Amino acid sequence: MRAKAIIAALAILLLSLPAGAANHKSFKKKEFQKQYRGVLVDYADGDFEGAVSTLVEIESDAVAEYGVKILNRMWKAKLGVLKDLMLEGGLEVLAPVTLLHEDTYVAYLDLDSPPLARHSRTMAADLVQFYSEQAESPEGQLMASGLMASLAGRFQEAYLDSAASELFALALEVDADNVAALQGLAGIYERRGEYERTVAYLEELVRIDPLEREGRLRLAVNLVRLDRQREAGETLRQLIDEPGGDWILSLAYQELARILTENGDLTSARSLLEEGTRRLPRDPSIPIQLAYLSDRDQSVNGETDLLLSLQRRVTAGGVSPRYLYSQIPKSALEDLRRALRLERDDRLLLLAGALDGRDRFEAAEAGS
Amino acid sequence: MPGAAKIGRSLALLMVSILLLAGAVDLFADDAGRMDYAGRSLVDVLRDFQDRGLRILYSSDLVRPDMMITKTPTATTLHGILEQLLAPYGLKPAIGPLGSVLIVRKEIKPIPVTIVHPTSQQAVFGEIEIAAEVDSETELDRVEFYVDDLLMATVVDPPYRALIDVGEDNIDREFRAVAYGIWGGRGISTVETEQVEFEDEMEIALKQVYVTITRSGNPVTDLEPENFTVVDNGTTRDLVTFERGDVPLTAVLLVDASESMKTGYIEATTNGSRAFISRMNPLDRAMLMLFCDRTLAATPFSRQTDELLRPLRDTPFVGGTALNDHLYASLKVLDNQQGRRVVILLSDGRDVLSTLRMEDVLWKVRRSDTVVYWIRLLKRGRGSFSSAWRDYEENSREQEELERAVRQSGGRIVALAGIDEIEGAFDDIMTELREQYVLGYYPANRSRDGRWHPVKVKVDTFGAKVRYSTGYIDK
Numbered sequence: 001m002r003a004k005a006i007i008a009a010l011a012i013l014l015l016s017l018p019a020g021a022a023n024h025k026s027f028k029k030k031e032f033q034k035q036y037r038g039v040l041v042d043y044a045d046g047d048f049e050g051a052v053s054t055l056v057e058i059e060s061d062a063v064a065e066y067g068v069k070i071l072n073r074m075w076k077a078k079l080g081v082l083k084d085l086m087l088e089g090g091l092e093v094l095a096p097v098t099l100l101h102e103d104t105y106v107a108y109l110d111l112d113s114p115p116l117a118r119h120s121r122t123m124a125a126d127l128v129q130f131y132s133e134q135a136e137s138p139e140g141q142l143m144a145s146g147l148m149a150s151l152a153g154r155f156q157e158a159y160l161d162s163a164a165s166e167l168f169a170l171a172l173e174v175d176a177d178n179v180a181a182l183q184g185l186a187g188i189y190e191r192r193g194e195y196e197r198t199v200a201y202l203e204e205l206v207r208i209d210p211l212e213r214e215g216r217l218r219l220a221v222n223l224v225r226l227d228r229q230r231e232a233g234e235t236l237r238q239l240i241d242e243p244g245g246d247w248i249l250s251l252a253y254q255e256l257a258r259i260l261t262e263n264g265d266l267t268s269a270r271s272l273l274e275e276g277t278r279r280l281p282r283d284p285s286i287p288i289q290l291a292y293l294s295d296r297d298q299s300v301n302g303e304t305d306l307l308l309s310l311q312r313r314v315t316a317g318g319v320s321p322r323y324l325y326s327q328i329p330k331s332a333l334e335d336l337r338r339a340l341r342l343e344r345d346d347r348l349l350l351l352a353g354a355l356d357g358r359d360r361f362e363a364a365e366a367g368s
Numbered sequence: 369m370p371g372a373a374k375i376g377r378s379l380a381l382l383m384v385s386i387l388l389l390a391g392a393v394d395l396f397a398d399d400a401g402r403m404d405y406a407g408r409s410l411v412d413v414l415r416d417f418q419d420r421g422l423r424i425l426y427s428s429d430l431v432r433p434d435m436m437i438t439k440t441p442t443a444t445t446l447h448g449i450l451e452q453l454l455a456p457y458g459l460k461p462a463i464g465p466l467g468s469v470l471i472v473r474k475e476i477k478p479i480p481v482t483i484v485h486p487t488s489q490q491a492v493f494g495e496i497e498i499a500a501e502v503d504s505e506t507e508l509d510r511v512e513f514y515v516d517d518l519l520m521a522t523v524v525d526p527p528y529r530a531l532i533d534v535g536e537d538n539i540d541r542e543f544r545a546v547a548y549g550i551w552g553g554r555g556i557s558t559v560e561t562e563q564v565e566f567e568d569e570m571e572i573a574l575k576q577v578y579v580t581i582t583r584s585g586n587p588v589t590d591l592e593p594e595n596f597t598v599v600d601n602g603t604t605r606d607l608v609t610f611e612r613g614d615v616p617l618t619a620v621l622l623v624d625a626s627e628s629m630k631t632g633y634i635e636a637t638t639n640g641s642r643a644f645i646s647r648m649n650p651l652d653r654a655m656l657m658l659f660c661d662r663t664l665a666a667t668p669f670s671r672q673t674d675e676l677l678r679p680l681r682d683t684p685f686v687g688g689t690a691l692n693d694h695l696y697a698s699l700k701v702l703d704n705q706q707g708r709r710v711v712i713l714l715s716d717g718r719d720v721l722s723t724l725r726m727e728d729v730l731w732k733v734r735r736s737d738t739v740v741y742w743i744r745l746l747k748r749g750r751g752s753f754s755s756a757w758r759d760y761e762e763n764s765r766e767q768e769e770l771e772r773a774v775r776q777s778g779g780r781i782v783a784l785a786g787i788d789e790i791e792g793a794f795d796d797i798m799t800e801l802r803e804q805y806v807l808g809y810y811p812a813n814r815s816r817d818g819r820w821h822p823v824k825v826k827v828d829t830f831g832a833k834v835r836y837s838t839g840y841i842d843k
Binding site: 285319320325 | 657661662663664665666687688690693694696697700701720721722723724728731732735754755756757758759760761762
């Protein structure tokens, strides 16, 4: 019953494909499908990079030979292979295959190959949504949500914010506690300047994971934008009071000092930053903010100090905390992807079995 | 008899004239036609001349044994040779009785020398340039510079200027330049600078306003103090100092070195910076600050081209842009620097990662006598953008505030169509700085109330465009 439902769903998917490539009569579908199965065999054997590399090679060759119009036929050909594999191994074989196509998408981005990147992106998105629609067990739902969030993260990294936010939202529909999706959506809405939505997602994130430092920092920064300084100040104070010396701590000092400055409490702001300088002696931003506050406060902090201070930090090198904050938040995504790789590895045997079974079936068919 | 005596004297004069003016040099030359005088005493040489038959009369009071000859004369007549030998000691040859040569005191004409910097109007502290001008026809041996009778520098070749450190004491000082001619003679010029007078309630802070005047795009450089009127906070002020663009400047070359600034940019920036540095005067100084989201390099203040340009060679361009923070830092490090303070910012103006907002920088600009020039790269377009730190609207506002800060400082935006225009932009800015008028006055009604004091500079010349810092915060 279940297999039939899957086939029906894939059939719908296949029927929805645009009827293109009719003129590409010379496209050797069987041969391409054989090559694609070879890629899946490599992947099932654990040669993940080799599989991606081979898939990129055969698809690029096909496009070079037949032009970009061949992409639709390639898509159908691959879905044909996957349909057979699902008949053999069930829905779960799709999970590792989705990750293969996600990795292939990243490879095409690195190669700066837009048509194939689009093709690969669409393939991965279709597969993950199909998987999500068909997955019924709680484990399957979690897997689906994770796969969608991981792929959405790839879209976000490629600045496809609309596609990313749609997929993140779908991931949240399936699993409301998907931290990576919450983090991703908060990042997208923050960049758009939609701070109320940003705060909503971050509050949810912090509720699920109250110890997540980056989430709390981002929440505090965005609360200030909604004029909720008191809550922001409390969160920043907590971050400062925790042990550690990371970029989050630096920004907690900077942002809390900013709140104090805007409240007119220059003295507290200054002593806070002085404490920050002691805890983070290599931080590149705090000395400048401190010099500014000293200026405002008519302090005697000298100009030479600032120059020397900047010069000392030049030799320290590194990346500024504000730069790190401006990057797409990835901590939850990285955790998620690690978990997905483990889940994938658990399903590789299923994929290998399906491939093996299909080969035997075809060999038997050929023999008869 | 008086008539015979007169005739006799005329004949003697004629003989001497023939002897002195027409030559007889060969009597006093070696086989190669030259005679080496340097290192010998004057007495010795004169005796030599006497031994060769020339009647030279002199008093031992005038020609002493310790008078040494330091240079071999270049003259080709005997008269000329004697003049050059005697001149350093204030002596000269004259016609003596019966065809003799009489050595007499020379009436010394002073060498026209004038100290042009510092001027008596200035209060002088620290390292300064002392400069003298000398009548160009006078062949000089050297110019010595003294401060309060202490020899500070000796310059042998023009231009006659030197960097000296007079210390930080607030005292009267006497500057003296003594020019020595190669063949004797000297000239003296003296300038006395006065200490700054303090009174209990007296406001001593001299306010300087830098004024750039153009007509049809060309600089107007021939104006005098009477052509200017300065109105500070509604009150017309007298000009206390009036100088042109040679007032020493201290500049920060603030270069955006973020990751997006790579192709051809480093080379163009290096050439532009070099063009600027090469035109700095002896008292000018600059520092180079490279920034991205952090400080990538910050040289000391210097005028050494290699030292200033080294970071452009050695520093990788990486990261995002923290423009506000580094523009503020530039203004801050200039706070205690002397001379005209200038920041030349080279950037597309897209701050993404600063801790400070542009309004914070504007706060500083209004309290700083620093002129900000912005060489604006447009290669990434002028539109706004959003980032994790600011949305579109806020980023637009930041860019507008930066433009405002530049205008209020009295500087300007030099918008470039491409990086090939960078070098010319640096050069143009230096030209503009050299052509600026620097007006000094004591502000009116200072109350240190932290309020904005508008400044207006009126120039009574037709069709001129006048640019200057439009005010300051009374702090």
